[in-house]
Amino acid sequence: MPTNRPRAIVVGAGTIAAIHIDTLRRLGVDVVSVVASSPERSAAAAERFEVPHSDPDLDSAIARSDAQVLHICTPNTLHHQMASMGLRAGLHIVCEKPLATSAREARELVGLLRQSDRVHAVCFNNRYYPLVQDLVARRAAGDFGRTFLVRG
Numbered sequence: 236m237p238t239n240r241p242r243a244i245v246v247g248a249g250t251i252a253a254i255h256i257d258t259l260r261r262l263g264v265d266v267v268s269v270v271a272s273s274p275e276r277s278a279a280a281a282e283r284f285e286v287p288h289s290d291p292d293l294d295s296a297i298a299r300s301d302a303q304v305l306h307i308c309t310p311n312t313l314h315h316q317m318a319s320m321g322l323r324a325g326l327h328i329v330c331e332k333p334l335a336t337s338a339r340e341a342r343e344l345v346g347l348l349r350q351s352d353r354v355h356a357v358c359f360n361n362r363y364y365p366l367v368q369d370l371v372a373r374r375a376a377g378d379f380g381r382t383f384l385v386r387g
Contacts, residue, residue, distance in 0.1 A: 241304065242300065243265070243305070244296045244304075244305050244326075245286070245308060246271075246305065246309050252306075252308040255329070267301075269288075270296050277290060277291060293305075294320070303326060304327040305327070306330075315340040318344055325351070325353065326353065327355065330358070
C-alpha cells in the first residue's frame, strides 16, 4: 500500500542502527530496508528490527526502494563510499561521525552536495538517547547530589 510517509534505508546492523531505526519510527519514517555486511546478516537484521526488506548490498537497496534518505551506521572507513553512493542516487544522507576519514574525501562529498539539492546530517553525540536524557533529568532534579565525574 503506497504511503506519503518518508522512507529510509539503514545501513548497519549494530546498536547504532537499532537506535536510528527506533528514532525513525518514532518520527513517523518508514524504514524500508536494512543492509548489513552480508546477505545473511542483512536478513537477520531485518528480522530482528522488523524491517520489511533486507538487501544484500547498498546498490541493491537503492535500486529496489523508493527511499528518500540513507542512514549510515557502519564502520568509519565505509562512510565516504556509502555517502557518495547515496548522494549520486539522489538520497539525503544521515551519517554517524565521521562523514569522511580524510580531507580529500570530505571535499569530494561537499562537491557532490553542492551539485545536488540533497542535505546531509552527521550524528556527533548521543545526547538525545533516552538513557542520557534520563540522567540529565535526574541530575537536574538533584537525585545525584554534587557530581564530580560522569563516565560512560
